Amino acid sequence: MAGQSDPHLSIFSPSEVEFVAEDEIVEIVPNIRMDALNMICGDFGPFFPQIPTKVPLWLAVALKKRSKCTIRTPDWMTVDRLTQVLEAERESPREFQPLPFHYIEISKLLFDHARDDISDAYLVRSLIEDIRDVRFHKVETGLETISGRTHAVKLKNLSAMEVNIVRPFMVRTLQAFYKHDSPQMIQQADNTGSRATPVTDRGPRRDLRRR
Amino acid sequence: MSSWDDDDSAAAAATDVELLKRAWRNEKAAPEILRFDSPLVSRVREQIQLLEETLDDFADSGVDDLVVSLYQMDLDRTLFLLRSYLRLRLQKIEKYTMHISRSDDLLSRLSQQERRFAKSCAEIMEKHLEQSVLSKLPYGYDSVTRQSLSSTEDDMVPEPQLDTFVFCKTKSDVGAFQLDDIGEEVVDLVADDLYVLRYKSIKGLVEGGRIDLI
Numbered sequence: 001m002a003g004q005s006d007p008h009l010s011i012f013s014p015s016e017v018e019f020v021a022e023d024e025i026v027e028i029v030p031n032i033r034m035d036a037l038n039m040i041c042g043d044f045g046p047f048f049p050q051i052p053t054k055v056p057l058w059l060a061v062a063l064k065k066r067s068k069c070t071i072r073t074p075d076w077m078t079v080d081r082l083t084q085v086l087e088a089e090r091e092s093p094r095e096f097q098p099l100p101f102h103y104i105e106i107s108k109l110l111f112d113h114a115r116d117d118i119s120d121a122y123l124v125r126s127l128i129e130d131i132r133d134v135r136f137h138k139v140e141t142g143l144e145t146i147s148g149r150t151h152a153v154k155l156k157n158l159s160a161m162e163v164n165i166v167r168p169f170m171v172r173t174l175q176a177f178y179k180h181d182s183p184q185m186i187q188q189a190d191n192t193g194s195r196a197t198p199v200t201d202r203g204p205r206r207d208l209r210r211r
Numbered sequence: 212m213s214s215w216d217d218d219d220s221a222a223a224a225a226t227d228v229e230l231l232k233r234a235w236r237n238e239k240a241a242p243e244i245l246r247f248d249s250p251l252v253s254r255v256r257e258q259i260q261l262l263e264e265t266l267d268d269f270a271d272s273g274v275d276d277l278v279v280s281l282y283q284m285d286l287d288r289t290l291f292l293l294r295s296y297l298r299l300r301l302q303k304i305e306k307y308t309m310h311i312s313r314s315d316d317l318l319s320r321l322s323q324q325e326r327r328f329a330k331s332c333a334e335i336m337e338k339h340l341e342q343s344v345l346s347k348l349p350y351g352y353d354s355v356t357r358q359s360l361s362s363t364e365d366d367m368v369p370e371p372q373l374d375t376f377v378f379c380k381t382k383s384d385v386g387a388f389q390l391d392d393i394g395e396e397v398v399d400l401v402a403d404d405l406y407v408l409r410y411k412s413i414k415g416l417v418e419g420g421r422i423d424l425i
Contacts, residue, residue, distance in 0.1 A: 010240050010377075019291070020232065034278065039285035040258045041228040062284060066277060151396045153407040155378075163378055163405065163425055170407060174376040178409070 010171075017164050021105030022058035027072040029053075030063065057106060061113045071114040076100060077107060079120050082127040089134045096135055096157035104132065104161040132162075139166055146170075148177045227254050228289060233423060235296045240378065240424035241417065242410055243371040244303045244311065247322040255293055262286050300325060308332045309356065309368040373411040378425040380405055385421060388413075 023041065029052050036045040037059075044055045052072060055063075063069040075081065076099065088097045100106060107128050115121045139155075139162065146153070153174070155163070225233075234248050262282065269279050304311060304325060311317045312333045318326060337355050345353040352358070356365040385400035390412040400406065405425070416422040 010242070010375075012239065019288075020236075022288075023228075023232070034275075037278070037281060037285075039282060040226075040255070040262055040289045041285055042226055058284065058288070059281065062281060068277065151390055151409070152398045154398075155405040155407065158405050160425070167378060171376045174407065175374070178374065178376075 011168060012164050014161070014164065017102075017160050018105045018109070021102035021160065022056065022061075022109070024057050024100070024102050024106055025054050026057050026060050026074060026106075027052050027054050028060045028063060028069040029072060030069040032068050057109060061109055064114050064117075071110060071117045073110070073118050074100070074106065076103070077110070077118065077124060077128075079123050079127065082124060082131065086127055086131050086134065089131055089138075093138065093141070096138065096155070098157050099131075099159060102160050103128070104159055135159075135162060136165075143170065143173070146173055146177065148180070150174060150177060227251060227258065228292065231255055231289075231292050231296065235292055235299070237417060237424045238296060238299050238303075242373055242375050242377075244300060244307070244317065244320055246320045246418065247300070247325065249322060252293070252296075252322075255289065259286065259289055259293070262289075301328065303371075304329050305332055307369060307371055308336055309365075310370050313365075313368075373414070375410055376407050377410045377413075378405060378407050379413060379417075379422045380425060381416070381422045383421070385416065388416075 029050060030047040031049050032047065033049060034045060034047040036043060036047075041056065044059065045053060047053055060069065060071050064071055076085075085097050085099065107125075110118060111121065111125055118124055135158075139158070142153075142155075143166070153170070230248075230251050234245075234251065238245055263286065266279065266282055266286065269282070300321075304321070308329055311321070311329055318329070321329060340355055341353075345355065351360040354360075354367070356367050358366055381400050381402055381404075384402045387397050388400050390396035390398055390409065396412075398406065398408070400422075410417075413422050417424060
């Protein structure tokens, strides 16, 4: 039920993240004729057989389930593009490659409902899984660098689902550090991923005493 | 790529559903209750009602099942967003009912119905606490809002933790932004980059609609 999905207010359930992702636009090729749809969330169509049209993902999946269309695989979901992304991810240990914000949810929905529309689906799927692993490993490594000096974390190019997974832990960690280690002088620290920003030295470093 | 690219001007290009989605996300991620977007909610309610009536007409006039089910999905999605938004706010009001009731600023963020809810919630809570526990405590310890007579302020009132960290993205470059009072923490906020910051520092930006919580 709406609003009953979590005991802690600020946590999004995976279904809710997927819900948001379902509004992303994809291209379909309908095999039927249908009038334009004037919906609350926007106007789509009219639909003609064999004419590509842009619709939200939820609509595309609904039509695909009823065999009324095929879904055109997004440009970023090809073997070539994904291989490039995977290599780039592996080569840059502190940066995340630009990917669609909802790439995990979009690819999952397409695999579940439109696998036959994806060329080399098996390969694409395994590439995406590898990309997810490499990226998440980077997130974990980045988490280790959080310290009392962290007052902001920059996570350029992190995706929605990845944010959601790491959110509870990261928030609690940052909170705990902030509460227990707020020295008079805090240095600016850019942690997970991004271009090298010069760190100005504002005072003596204060490390947490190691046990 | 992402829908961030689509809005060039803040509200003009965004549909009401997108605005509602943004309000919903902000409300979910923010530790305190945010301003109730009254015009947006009324517009959405109108559109929902219109669509419900249209669907009734469709049922009578025998429109294709497929079209009906697609419109129904659109309706369900919008209803979910609206309901979740309202329920989230009610949860926050329930949780911080005393805190909200004694702050004019916070009360002004509620809709009229929410204010009534907050008021009766506070009354019921107070009555319940008094009847079940407080009346049986010795004098000096029986206040709903203070631990004892020696408390200098209302320390029994739960307050939202504004210091908590939130994930956020800015729609346009904000540039160097000061996070704390002493000017020691400055962050360069670039459009579309994801940051994890203390909510208290960016409260103003969220209210002004320049930052979105994720």
